[in-house]
Amino acid sequence: MSAPTSAASSTSSSDKVSVMLAIYEKKTISIDLYDPLRKYISNIYSEREAQAQEDDLNALRELRFDLEKPSSTDPLSTRRDLLQSYFRALSAVESRFPISPDRSHINTLDFTWFDAFKSSKKATQKNIHFEKAGVLFNLGAVYSQIALSCDRSDAPGLKQACNSFQTSAGAFAFLRDNVAGKVAIGGTTTVDVSAECVGMLERLMLAQAQECFFEKVIADGKPPGLCSKVARQVSLYYEDAFKALNSAPLSQHFDRSWISHMQLKASQFYAEACYRASLDLHQKEEIAEEIARLKSGTNALTDAKKSVKRVAPSLLDSVGRLESNMKRNLERAMKENDRVYLMRVPALDSLEPIPAASLVKPASLSEIFDASKERWFANLIPDNSAKALSRYTEMVDDIIRTQAEKLQEESEITRVKLKEMDLPESVLALEGNLSLPIDLKEEVEDVQVIGGPSSLEAELQQLRDLKRVNQELLVQTEDLLKKEETEDIQFRTHFGTRYNRPESSTMTKNLKDRLNRFAANIKQASDSDARIERAVKDNFDLMAILDIRPIESALPNLARPIMSLDGNEDAILGSLKQSLRQLETLGAQRAGLEDMLKDMKRKDDILPKLMATAGSSEDLFRKEISKYDNICEEIAQNINAQEQLLLQIQVQNGEFAAMFNLEDYKVSREKCYKQISAAMAKFREIKNNINEGLKFYVTLQDAITNVKQQCSEFVTARSLQYKDMLESVQTQFAGLNFPPDGKQPGYNYPSASQPNPSTVADPRITSRPRPSYSYMLPSNPVTPQPSNYNYVSTGLNNPPNMPPRDLNDRSQSQPLPVSYTYPSSVPPHNFTGPQNLPNMSLQVDPRSYNYPASMPQTNPRHVYSHSQQYPSYGVQQQPHNGGGLYQPQPQPQRSTQSGYGRSTYNGNNQYYNNNASSQQQSGPPYPRPPYSIPTPDSYQGGGPAGYYKNQ
Template sequence: MSNVLGLGVPRSEHVALRDPVIAYLDTAYADVYSALYETDIEAWSTARDACLHLPIAVSSVPRLLAYAVQLAFLLRVLDRNAGAKDAAHTPLGFGFPWGSGLTSGRLVAYPSLAMERAFIVQSIAAQYAQLGQSESRSDKESIRRATMHFQVRAALTQYAAGTLQTLQTLLTPAEQGADAPVELVPASLTALHALMLAQAQECFWQKATQDAYKDTTIARLARSTADLYETSANAAAASPLPQAYKVHARCKQLHFSAAAQYRKSCDDLVHKRYGDELGRLTLAASQVRAALALPLRALPSHAVADDLRGLQSIVETNLARAERDNQLIYLEAATSEAALPDLGTAAMAKAAVPEGLTSSQGLVDEHSLWFRGLMTYGIDVAERLYSDRKRHFCETVVESRLSALDAEANAVLVELDLPGMLDRIEAPPRIPREWATYTATLQRAPLAALPREIDKNAHIATHCADVLGELEAIVFRAVPGVADDLVTQQHALQTLWREYEHTLAEASASDATVHAQWEAVRADLAVMERGGAELARHVLPPSYEVERVRRAAAPRLRALRMDVERLEDGAAQRRALLQRVRSACDTDVLRPQLEKAARERHLGQLHAGADAEAVDPGALDDVLDAGMRKYTPYEAQCDALRDAQAALLRQIRAHVAAVHDDAALSAALRAQDAAYARVRDAYTTYTTLTQHVHEGHAFYTRLAALLETLRADVATWHARAVPTGGAFPGGAIRFGD
């Protein structure tokens, strides 16, 4: 069981915030659409309810601190005058019920955010106090944590002290007559502040004892601990704190006073100050007896009484030994209490304010503060207008103009065939790389195979024509006197014959085209079949002529190449300019200037005794105009790039015209293009012919099969229509020819 005290968490209950807060906003901020803040109200209600049911744990503290930070901001926005009760003050219209965490009195509703925050700070203090109490302090790390918790708890009482005046200001007469929470009474705050510092100092003393510090050092630490407990006990005596706190503080004061004297007596024994030793042990024994005479049943923990009895045993044992030794050996008079040298002090405990109460960094993001829009709504609108103007400038004034310049440059390059024309002129005489594929293909599939396939198709076509000629004489022969069904069948066979004849005629015309194309490219394909070297000898002579003529036109070509490169440099400059403009727009933050202007012009500030006045974004137009002036140089840069490109394009057109006017160069280029085109066209024709011949073979094979079927159908019909002898179904007797 712990021998230090914690602190009860203040009590409260759920508050329905939505309707009263909406009503408050409608009254205090008539120009604000209060429904926009329902999300903030819901977040407020959720956070408050969560804080009322947090367990005692380290993880609970950040949530309480975050709520305290939000309340500090709400004090500036909602409860603007910290509850000042005057004619112009807009009351909240609702209260926050709170009760003491040390007693079981009724809850009192306080209509002020200042009191809400004070009790949340008290809740944080209770968390730290109980965390410190729960530490075992059996090792150095546990002692360190307990020390920190008690020092933080001590600091938080200073925050609570500032709410006392607010408490009296906000309470109604009936509420002022009620008992105030015992934690917020001045004497209680003093007592609890000293108590927590004393418990932190006790941790320093405990660590020194475990680490076997010198007796004098331990004695001074114990003396400082006793002094703090004495301050707490004296203040508690005049406070409404429970009896347990009063008895605990007094017992602890006497315990550590006795412990300090005992530790100093050990040092006196070592240094042979036997009279001082005897006097200190006597004083320590009397202090322990005084502590044991207190109403120990009121103590919240038996550990305190057990510690006292343990110390009493040690002191009385050492006192009996000292008296016996002095009577037998030293024969020195015991030093009186008044004559004992002062122990000195070693105060180590210091109040440590939690970082979350001095700085909200890391607890609540600035953009997550509730009702932030009430302070910054007008500035937010102006900031959005500025962002829209920046975006319009970037997209319309800069990006669209630069894109138009890019499109113009690309259109001219396409129109003039640049830089492709220069590449063809300046390229060394060599066959294109893809022509290696041409020669390899023809070497894998010998060229002689293609005419053989053409001949095969022609042979099948001739056979099909013969079959059609044979069937024509039978199908189109008049056979009078036959039955109607046979006449119908004959007509169907005639129709099918005509379709096949038409198909064969179209195929024959296509074959003639194939044959003509083959004859046209046959010579060029034969050159390709002989390999790349032969192809080069066949095609490159015009390229040599281009190379010869190019040397004479080198200055004009070089100037044209430099113009094209400068045009590409201009495109790079435009991209860099656009990137600079975008970067400037992305990093340009006008909010500080807007806020400064608003402060200087007293726009949107919360004046004492007056309602909030919304910022008119129109009143900050000059700030927006001043911010946009920094982008004016970019327009001038766009104009300069436009003028430079226009001059360069005129120069490029002039240089291209000069190249085209060079008759020798133009003729050489046309000859080179014609030679290259002939090779490409020949190979393309070859691949087309190869595919056509393969498809033609499949076509003629299918057509021959269909004609054989037609021949069989004709034979069947002819056998029925023209019998070789005997009676004919029609009654007439006919004989076959």
């Protein structure tokens, strides 16, 4: 075995060079990483993924090839960078590719490395840790070579050498702590990568780094006491290395020259420490101890020189010069003591150990070995790594959740306690910054936006206008029936027995009853309107507070005391305000801390580090989770500061309340709150009553309009019948063709029990086509029902403006336009026959009238000829089998929309009872709130009560 590589470049007390050592690299055998790794990717992931990793696989193979055959022309820095890059790549491979003898793993890779100190010995393992151990050893060796190549004669070179020795020690320490144990359990290995060997090399590199510092303090002319401490630490590091070399398994593995070198270097720097200590003692005139230190140092050198063999001659020369200097000083000191000081020299074993000062340590290689920034096989994430990442995420989430709950809890505690102390409202009230509770303030602002209590008068006027429109419409409808009844009486008087159609009073009884109920409803509604107007007048003063703008100006002011005994109001108020500002600052800090926690979690991505970590993931988790410790500590400090500040505020608020008579102010303010709330409640009540009334009048107007349309159709049909009968009578008189039974032809009126005969064709009918109208007459028409007040969902929104209608611009046969709709619960009134009336006890009989061809067809009906029998109103008629003129026809539905957004009252369903004397359905005398009338057929008889709640 060869001697250790060495170079001399340092000066000491001998004023000559000092010998240091460097380490040779380990040798290896070529191996191809490409094929086994690619096959594994293809089998475990996919062929497509294997193709995607081609670049990384080729780059890894290239790094291994360069590692196997170092170039003698490349600088040491290039070799260093290659080893570092390859080690980071191995870390990425380790976390993604299981390499071991196991059949399910990659078991075709055999890593072979030779011993650095006995090149004839080698070991092979299917273990990636063995490969990493070889790389780490070579990295430490390269750093030692870099250090030895530095020119230590100047300060920059000396500093670089010292740093390189420390980095070399760091590489050997990392190998000992993280890899050597895994290599030992992987099978046969070499001694050079054992924990004992790399530990010895670490101490050697530290000794040489400390020696660089000794050279520096000597060159800088530092005090002898400091130089002694530095030299003593050099000797201690060499002593540790010497002890390791003298122990198994290293004692039989290393050449004797290594042991001799370590022993002599340890003795040299122990003697150097004694020499520097003696110089310091001489300056202090402590001659006796000076003599003892010089004797101790020379004895150590003498003993070492006797036992060492095969050491570098330059080292022996350096030791000899040091020994000569020490003996010369010893002779001088002994003469001075004998002649002048006459002090007793202490025994050598009684001397205190020379203190040591360590100025070096193994350099951390965490950043150098950090593969998290590398992109090696970034898309390959094994299941165990994904599970580990999930576990870490849960740990972080638990921290975030716990701390966020603490922050929120403290914020809520602050809010509740300030609310109990009426802060900061009471302080703001003293400064004139009054405030209402948020919900009450919003309600008042909503009222003020729509005009406040003053807007109620305009809505009352809308009620009056709608009532007037309904009254006028009712009068017009009654006039239609009266006019028709008058004509019927005149015709009956004129024609006598030849006028055999039913009397109008019999046929219009139900219509008149409905109109009477409408009139009763209007009267009841008028009473409710009057109650509303009285309520507005009686409560206007109460609601006047809602017109004050801003509403906060209605609140009482918190005034300063008229008389003050000690005049410290400003001091009390100032201290309280200062504490509140501090509390606000703490609250802002809590918000910032919570945001900081969330931001840290968002940026906390440890997957690259997890994939690059060769060791236990738990170690990584502990390290990474520790970065949340500082912010958790800040949160705890914030919470503690808030608790102390709240206690202080409670004391200050007690003084403030006593000084400014706060309790009386709270009573008056609460009274004002109640007054505003009472005004709001009354305003809402009146507003809702008005809205109820508006809805009722709109609904009633639609119902009256529908009845008016029915009356118009009835009058038109009666008029056509009269004309047809008049033509027939004139024809009979002109032809003197009287029937034997004295009845007019074509007018055979059956009784209620007789079926309707077939219709006789008339050439006048065929020559003058007429539209067909089909009537479906209900058995129990009912009227709208006003009811008591109920709060409705419209809230404070005004109904749309409803101007009075002009009722004189339409013919009697057309329905009035409907500008309002029913509530959403009202179904559209579109009936085509009895089958459309489930769950209703109504009987419908189709009716038919003769209309002129020129009559507007707003509601198509069947026509019948003058020779048909006139149907009996109130008597159910049976249509002919197979269909005919009496078949019910589908009714077109009106789709007029109004401001209320609901379907209009179409007016196309039944309006006659099947019998004039049939019994009306029982029920309440007015509609249920909010005055929605399901269908015109559901109207019941009027009652004495109004549609509003009694005031």
